[in-house]
Every structure is written in structure tokens, then in C-alpha cells.
Amino acid sequence: EVQLVESGGGLLQPGRSLRLSCAASGFIFDDYAMHWVRQAPGKGLEWVSGISWNSDTIAYADSVKGRFTISRDNAKNSLYLQMNSLRAEDTAFYYCSNDIEGLIPSLGLNHWGQGTLVTVSS
Amino acid sequence: QSVLTQPPSVSAAPGQKVTISCSGSSSNIGNNYVSWYQQLPGTAPKFLIYKNNRRPSGIPDRFSGSKSGTSATLGITALQTGDEADYYCGTWDSSLSAVVFGGGTKLTVL
Numbered sequence: 001e002v003q004l005v006e007s008g009g010g011l012l013q014p015g016r017s018l019r020l021s022c023a024a025s026g027f028i029f030d031d032y033a034m035h036w037v038r039q040a041p042g043k044g045l046e047w048v049s050g051i052s053w054n055s056d057t058i059a060y061a062d063s064v065k066g067r068f069t070i071s072r073d074n075a076k077n078s079l080y081l082q083m084n085s086l087r088a089e090d091t092a093f094y095y096c097s098n099d100i101e102g103l104i105p106s107l108g109l110n111h112w113g114q115g116t117l118v119t120v121s122s
Numbered sequence: 123q124s125v126l127t128q129p130p131s132v133s134a135a136p137g138q139k140v141t142i143s144c145s146g147s148s149s150n151i152g153n154n155y156v157s158w159y160q161q162l163p164g165t166a167p168k169f170l171i172y173k174n175n176r177r178p179s180g181i182p183d184r185f186s187g188s189k190s191g192t193s194a195t196l197g198i199t200a201l202q203t204g205d206e207a208d209y210y211c212g213t214w215d216s217s218l219s220a221v222v223f224g225g226g227t228k229l230t231v232l
Contacts, residue, residue, distance in 0.1 A: 035221065037167075044124065045159070045167065045210050047221035059219050100172055105214040106221050108157040108172035115166055 002026040002111040004096050009116030016086055016120075022079040022096030022113060030054070030074035033099035035109055036081045038092035038118075048094070049081065053102035064090075086120045093117050125150060126211055126224035133230040138201050142227045144194040144211030150222055154214040156194040158187055161208045161226075170209075171196065203231050 008020040020036070036048040049060045049070040058070055069082040079096050093115035100108045127145040134140040144156065158171035169178050171187035174194065186197045194211055211224040 037221075044208075044226040045161075045212070045223045047212075047223065050221065061220055062218070095166055105154065105216070105219075107155055107214075108169065109159070109167075109212070109221070110169050110172075110178065112166040112168070 002098070004098065004111055004113035006094060006096050006113045006116040009094065009118045011119045011121065012086060013122050014087055014120055017082070017084045018086060018118060020081040020083065020094055020096075020116060020118070022081075024077045024079065024096075024098065027098065027111075029072075029077040029098075031102055032110075033102055033104055033106060034070075034072060034079045035097045035099065035106065036070060036079075037095045037097055037109065037112075038090075039095070039115070040089075040092040043092075046092070050099070050104050050106055051079070052104045057104040059104050083118070086118075088120050091118060091120050124225040125215060125218070125222040126213070128209075128211060128224035128227045130225070131228045131230065133232055134201055135232050136201050136203060139197065139199045140201060140229065141198075142196045142209050142211075142229070144196070144224050146192050146194075146213065146222075148192060149217035150192075150213045150215040151189065151194055152192040153216060156187065156189050157212045158185075158194075158196045159210045159212060160205075161210065163207070167210065198229070201231050205229060206231050 097109040159167040174189040
């Protein structure tokens with residue numbers, strides 16, 4: 001059974017930093033591209049970032065470019081999102097997801113974790 | 123304002139059929155595969171359709187997808203109350219080099 005478990009969310013002030021983690025199991029992690037998608041409470045889905053199976057290709061949404069960094073550790077079956085200079089508009093549930101294939105561009109987001117809530121507020 | 127355009131809501135009676143449209147452009151739907159996702163209230167999104175019209179294992183054939191030009195459509199037949207959810211289309215946008223989603227469509231089964 002595929003499992004994606006996000007962690008690291010919390011409440012923090014604008015301008016601070018936070019690192020999210022996603023622990024993957026139940027599939028061959030280094031065969032697939034991975035993504036972060038966020039959803040503000042009561043709003044729609046917003047893709048944040050994606051990384052290919054070997055980290056060669058990385059893409060970001062314009063809204064986070066220069067502030068967020070995606071990375072992965074295939075030896076640990078883990079995906080990360082380093083979030084710097086956080087803003088109130090970054091408040092959202094953050095989901096990790098695996099792609100159906102290993103490369104970027106994405107062909108579809110297959111399995112999703114349950115999400116971790118990040119709240120940015122003074 | 124989402125890159126892909128979906129109707130905010132659709133409704134139909136149990137047992138009936140409904141379609142949800144997703145409109146884009148040549149930089150996204152027109153030249154890339156479309157996926158569809160179902161989000162039941164209070165849960166994470168679920169993969170419904172990939173590569174325009176393929177179903178992941180475990181998705182019933184009541185759900186179907188199609189694409190024509192710069193638009194895509196999700197169809198759901200034999201509607202059940204358990205199908206009440208938000209539905210999102212998604213694809214890669216070659217100009218933005220990003221995954222883009224529609225704004226979501228809330229399905230009500232009356």
C-alpha cells in the first residue's frame with residue numbers, strides 16, 4: 001500500500017522559515033517524480049513544486065520561486081520542501097504526491113498524502 | 123484566477139449522468155495530457171483520470187475522460203450520493219513550466 005506522510009507544519013510568523021518532510025513507502029520511490037501541492041482553507045488546489053526522480057529537473061510555481069526549495073533523498077525515501085520568507089498567503093494545507101512517471105513535465109499526480117497545515121500569521 | 127476554467131458547480135439526480143468541462147489553451151491542455159482529481163469533503167485529492175481518458179486501478183468505469191483541442195471533459199454516470207465532491211482538472215503548462223489546475227467544480231447529487 002502506498003503511503004505518503006507529510007510532517008513539519010505549524011504556526012509561524014511572517015518572514016520565518018519552515019521545512020516540510022514527506023515520508024514515502026509502498027512503492028519504488030526513486031522511480032517517480034514527486035510534487036508538493038497546497039490548498040488554502042476553502043480554496044482550490046495550487047501546485048507548488050515538482051522534482052524528477054533523480055533531482056535533475058526541478059520546477060516551481062511563480063508564487064514561490066526564489067523562496068521555496070524542493071529536494072529529495074532517495075536513500076531515505078523522503079521528499080522535502082524548504083520554505084523561506086513565509087507570507088500570510090502561504091497559509092495552506094501542503095500535500096505531497098507522486099507522479100505516475102519519473103520525469104518533469106508531470107503526467108499526473110497519483111497518490112496523495114493527508115497533508116500538513118502551515119499557518120503564517122503574526 | 124485559475125489557468126484552467128471549470129464551472130463552479132454542477133448538479134444532477136442520483137442515477138443520472140453529469141459532465142464537467144475544463145477549458146485551457148494550446149500551452150496546456152492543447153499539447154499536454156489532462157488528469158482529473160476528486161476531493162471528497164475533508165479529505166485529500168484522489169486520482170481519477172490520467173492521460174486524458176485512462177483510469178487508475180480501482181476507479182470504476184462510471185468515470186470517464188475525454189479531450190478535444192484545448193478542452194477536456196470528465197463524465198460521471200450512474201451518479202451516487204457518494205460522488206458529491208469537488209472535482210479538479212490538471213495538466214502541465216509548457217509556457218509556465220508548471221502544473222496547473224482548474225478552480226474546481228462542486229458536484230451536488232440532488
